[in-house]
Amino acid sequence: MASVLIVYYSRSGNTKAMAGSVAQGAEEAGAQVTVKKVSEASPDDLIAADAVIFGSPTYYGLPAPKLLDFIEKSVRYHGRLEGKVGGAFASSANVGGGNETTVIALIQALLIHGFIVQGNPSGDHYGPVSVGKPDARVEGQCRELGSRVAKLASRLKT
Amino acid sequence: MASVLIVYYSRSGNTKAMAGSVAQGAEEAGAQVTVKKVSEASPDDLIAADAVIFGSPTYYGLPAPKLLDFIEKSVRYHGRLEGKVGGAFASSANVGGGNETTVIALIQALLIHGFIVQGNPSGDHYGPVSVGKPDARVEGQCRELGSRVAKLASRLKT
Amino acid sequence: MASVLIVYYSRSGNTKAMAGSVAQGAEEAGAQVTVKKVSEASPDDLIAADAVIFGSPTYYGLPAPKLLDFIEKSVRYHGRLEGKVGGAFASSANVGGGNETTVIALIQALLIHGFIVQGNPSGDHYGPVSVGKPDARVEGQCRELGSRVAKLASRLKT
Amino acid sequence: MASVLIVYYSRSGNTKAMAGSVAQGAEEAGAQVTVKKVSEASPDDLIAADAVIFGSPTYYGLPAPKLLDFIEKSVRYHGRLEGKVGGAFASSANVGGGNETTVIALIQALLIHGFIVQGNPSGDHYGPVSVGKPDARVEGQCRELGSRVAKLASRLKT
Numbered sequence: 174m175a176s177v178l179i180v181y182y183s184r185s186g187n188t189k190a191m192a193g194s195v196a197q198g199a200e201e202a203g204a205q206v207t208v209k210k211v212s213e214a215s216p217d218d219l220i221a222a223d224a225v226i227f228g229s230p231t232y233y234g235l236p237a238p239k240l241l242d243f244i245e246k247s248v249r250y251h252g253r254l255e256g257k258v259g260g261a262f263a264s265s266a267n268v269g270g271g272n273e274t275t276v277i278a279l280i281q282a283l284l285i286h287g288f289i290v291q292g293n294p295s296g297d298h299y300g301p302v303s304v305g306k307p308d309a310r311v312e313g314q315c316r317e318l319g320s321r322v323a324k325l326a327s328r329l330k331t
Numbered sequence: 332m333a334s335v336l337i338v339y340y341s342r343s344g345n346t347k348a349m350a351g352s353v354a355q356g357a358e359e360a361g362a363q364v365t366v367k368k369v370s371e372a373s374p375d376d377l378i379a380a381d382a383v384i385f386g387s388p389t390y391y392g393l394p395a396p397k398l399l400d401f402i403e404k405s406v407r408y409h410g411r412l413e414g415k416v417g418g419a420f421a422s423s424a425n426v427g428g429g430n431e432t433t434v435i436a437l438i439q440a441l442l443i444h445g446f447i448v449q450g451n452p453s454g455d456h457y458g459p460v461s462v463g464k465p466d467a468r469v470e471g472q473c474r475e476l477g478s479r480v481a482k483l484a485s486r487l488k489t
Numbered sequence: 490m491a492s493v494l495i496v497y498y499s500r501s502g503n504t505k506a507m508a509g510s511v512a513q514g515a516e517e518a519g520a521q522v523t524v525k526k527v528s529e530a531s532p533d534d535l536i537a538a539d540a541v542i543f544g545s546p547t548y549y550g551l552p553a554p555k556l557l558d559f560i561e562k563s564v565r566y567h568g569r570l571e572g573k574v575g576g577a578f579a580s581s582a583n584v585g586g587g588n589e590t591t592v593i594a595l596i597q598a599l600l601i602h603g604f605i606v607q608g609n610p611s612g613d614h615y616g617p618v619s620v621g622k623p624d625a626r627v628e629g630q631c632r633e634l635g636s637r638v639a640k641l642a643s644r645l646k647t
Numbered sequence: 648m649a650s651v652l653i654v655y656y657s658r659s660g661n662t663k664a665m666a667g668s669v670a671q672g673a674e675e676a677g678a679q680v681t682v683k684k685v686s687e688a689s690p691d692d693l694i695a696a697d698a699v700i701f702g703s704p705t706y707y708g709l710p711a712p713k714l715l716d717f718i719e720k721s722v723r724y725h726g727r728l729e730g731k732v733g734g735a736f737a738s739s740a741n742v743g744g745g746n747e748t749t750v751i752a753l754i755q756a757l758l759i760h761g762f763i764v765q766g767n768p769s770g771d772h773y774g775p776v777s778v779g780k781p782d783a784r785v786e787g788q789c790r791e792l793g794s795r796v797a798k799l800a801s802r803l804k805t
Contacts, residue, residue, distance in 0.1 A: 232719045234456065234755035235709065242712040252610045268462065269455030269472070273431035274755055277597070281708035281748055284596075284608025284615055289641065292600025294568045297427030298392065299600055304426065314427070325605065328645065390561045392597035393551065400554040410768045432597055438758075439550035439590055439751070442766025442773055447799065450758025452726045457758055483763065486803065550772065584778065585771030585788070589747035613743030614708065620742065630743070 175258075175326035177204040177319070178218055181228035182211045182237040187264040187306055188228050194312045195226055195262060195301075198319025203327065206319075211240050216247040224258035224326035225288070226318065227279045231263055234271035235278050244282050255287030258326040260318050264303040272302035291325055293317065333416075333484035335362040335477070336376055339386035340369045340395040345422040345464055346386050352470045353384055353420060353459075356477025361485065364477075369398050374405040382416035382484035383446070384476065385437045389421055392429035393436050402440050413445030416484040418476050422461040430460035449483055451475065491574075491642035493520040493635070494534055497544035498527045498553040503580040503622055504544050510628045511542055511578060511617075514635025519643065522635075527556050532563040540574035540642035541604070542634065543595045547579055550587035551594050560598050571603030574642040576634050580619040588618035607641055609633065649732075649800035651678040651793070652692055655702035656685045656711040661738040661780055662702050668786045669700055669736060669775075672793025677801065680793075685714050690721040698732035698800035699762070700792065701753045705737055708745035709752050718756050729761030732800040734792050738777040746776035765799055767791065 177199040183189035192208050199206045209218065219225055227244075229236035247254070261279035265272035276299045280290050292298050293314075301314035335357040341347035350366050357364045367376065377383055385402075387394035405412070419437035423430035434457045438448055450456050451472075459472035493515040499505035508524055515522045525534065535541055543560075545552035563570070577595035581588035592615045596606050608614050609630075617630035651673040657663035666682050673680045683692065693699055701718075703710035721728070735753035739746035750773045754764050766772050767788075775788035 232715070232722075233759045235715060235752055238712045238716040238719050241706070241709060241715055245706045245712050248706075255610050256607070267454060268426060268468075269431060269434075269457065269460040271431070271456055271755065271759060273427060273429070274435065274457075274752075276427075277432065277593070278709055278748075278752060280600075281593070281615070281745065284606070285610065285707045285745060287608050287610035289605055289607045290600070291572070291605045292603050294571050294601065294603035296425060298429055299427065299432075299597070302427040310426075390557070390564075391601045393557060393594055396554045396558040396561050399548070399551060399557055403548045403554050406548075413768050414765070429597065429601060432594075435751070435755070436551055436590075436594060439587065439773070442754075442764070443549045443587060443768065445766050445768035447763055447765045448758070449730070449763045450761050452729050452759065452761035457755070583770060584742060584784075585747060585750075585773065585776040587747070587772055589743060589745070590751065590773075592743075593748065612741060614745055615743065615748075618743040626742075 175204045175223040175323055175330050177206045177224045177323050178222035179208045179226045180211050180214045182240045184230060187303055188230050190307050191262050191264060191303055191315050192228050194315030195319040198316030199323040202320040202323035204323035211243045214243060216250055219247055219254055220250060223330055224322045226260040226322055228262045229275060231265035231271040231275040234274045236275050257288050258322050259283035259288030259290050260300055260322045262301040262315060262318060268304050273299060276300040276302060291321060333362045333381040333481055333488050335364045335382045335481050336380035337366045337384045338369050338372045340398045342388060345461055346388050348465050349420050349422060349461055349473050350386050352473030353477040356474030357481040360478040360481035362481035369401045372401060374408055377405055377412055378408060381488055382480045384418040384480055386420045387433060389423035389429040389433040392432045394433050415446050416480050417441035417446030417448050418458055418480045420459040420473060420476060426462050431457060434458040434460060449479060491520045491539040491639055491646050493522045493540045493639050494538035495524045495542045496527050496530045498556045500546060503619055504546050506623050507578050507580060507619055507631050508544050510631030511635040514632030515639040518636040518639035520639035527559045530559060532566055535563055535570055536566060539646055540638045542576040542638055544578045545591060547581035547587040547591040550590045552591050573604050574638050575599035575604035575606050576616055576638045578617040578631060578634060584620050589615060592616040592618060607637060649678045649697040649797055649804050651680045651698045651797050652696035653682045653700045654685050654688045656714045658704060661777055662704050664781050665736050665738060665777055665789050666702050668789030669793040672790030673797040676794040676797035678797035685717045690724055693721055693728055694724060697804055698796045700734040700796055702736045703749060705739035705745040705749040708748045710749050731762050732796050733757035733762030733764050734774055734796045736775040736789060736792060742778050747773060750774040765795060
């Protein structure tokens with residue numbers, strides 16, 4: 174059984190709701206899931222997890238500084254996270270408002286840590302994006318991400 | 332009066348429709364506008380224009396190869412396009428389907444030619460994106476891009 | 490034993506040389522390796538491979554149109570490549586000349602196909618980049634990419 | 648005479664040295680230049696400047712959280728910075744270590760504020776990048792950025 178850690182920052186609650194759907198998808202796929210606000214997460218948590226998924230609103234086309242601050246602090250474990258599975262999701266106020274670039278930014282950070290990231294050939298390819306409050310489509314994409322990451326982490330664990 | 336060239340590739344007609352709205356916005360702002368399918372455009376056309384706007388559907392998160400082929404051929408004028416005004420727009424099948432990364436890819440190409448690119452603080456920040464057939468929101472964003480580019484080119488021309 | 494396909498485009502020979510080093514690394518890791526110029530590759534080749542690595546020079550911050558044309562043609566197998574392992578490398582004329590954005594563009598395309606991509610915590614994080622002719626550093630990074638992709642494909646095959 | 652504000656974050660001193668070269672280039676082009684560490688800058692400073700240039704080391708492929716925190720705080724002036732000239736530069740430990748993606752991330756943030764950004768057809772296209780301590784090549788690229796931004800801001804001011 175793979176362990177999946179979801180670390181998110183949320184102000185309006187939209188990203189938090191997405192985190193909940195991602196968690197549900199990962200649990201349904203058989204993972205042991207932990208969901209943490211970034212203010213309650215420690216870089217130590219990354220070591221214990223088989224997979225890590227980051228979620229953030231879009232601030233000027235990029236993840237929230239508080240989440241990036243957490244990622245910067247994780248440098249103390251640089252190299253030790255190699256081979257874990259990663260994923261990302263984002264919310265924004267508008268279509269074309271920077272949510273894809275936010276997801277790509279998080280994927281770049283994961284790749285630099287040596288994480289393994291899988292895309293999705295249908296729907297939101299890089300990771301789920303919500304324009305405003307998550308609707309049924311976004312919820313489905315989020316569950317799909319959780320499931321995809323959990324299954325890949327499980328395959329790689331054995 | 333600034334001259335604005337719009338070069339696009341379109342298969343379904345969605346990007347072509349966006350090009351029409353961009354042209355309308357540029358004309359309303361007082362520019363002399365030329366709209367060309369990429370198959371009918373020549374890199375020579377770039378030399379004559381004060382501003383160039385590229386439009387493309389999203390193929391695997393990137394602009395259509397036919398448009399990139401045109402941009403590659405424009406290397407013969409590398410350096411001579413410096414200081415012109417540029418802009419970009421894209422269409423895709425889905426939200427999160429790569430249209431932002433397509434617009435950013437076109438902006439990167441424009442910057443490498445030395446173009447001057449302005450973002451939009453409201454709406455589609457990097458450039459207009461349409462998910463499927465352009466609706467009234469997208470049409471407005473496209474007119475806005477045309478107007479923005481035309482006005483900046485006009486200011487820089489004097 | 491995992492099969493690794495390397496598809497590249499090269500004009501000056503720099504990207505071809507990188508492809509050779511990537512192939513060497515994959516072979517040393519025990520993979521069965523095929524190296525093809527994009528002009529000799531068919532999208533059918535992608536189906537047979539357990540892993541695919543794309544290499545390209547940097548044209549206006551993006552991969553060569555001929556390689557993107559190949560990727561566009563691979564749409565006929567969209568969804569069927571899901572779960573394969575992917576990687577990318579690029580060459581450019583200058584530091585800051587767009588080779589990172591070229592590698593990221595190829596990774597985006599791989600993710601949209603549903604590929605699994607791993608970053609490298611040391612050296613060239615997203616994938617190897619060469620400024621001009623590959624030197625010993627670049628050769629090492631390329632072998633590392635080949636080895637990394639081959640090992641991950643092998644783990645996922647069993 | 649245009650006013651150019653340079654805001655940077657630096658830990659090792661490499662980005663600070665780049666900021667100095669950018670300032671020199673802007674001054675030589677006739678601008679009135681202010682250079683501030685991000686810890687000493689206020690979003691209010693952005694209002695007064697005709698042009699703003701951001702510089703940062705590369706942390707996980709992205710700008711330093713402290714600089715992004717500053718940019719997030721600038722949201723109070725969202726819309727009021729539209730039409731100013733912008734630019735970006737970055738330092739990193741390695742080639743392929745994320746400095747291009749850091750510059751692109753800063754350009755994205757600038758575009759979302761409505762800034763006007765120009766690329767450089769020779770050298771470091773998106774903005775200067777230094778691998779380790781800035782050498783003569785990097786110093787030249789930095790002066791070039793300062794000069795380019797100052798001249799464009801001056802043209803747009805009249």
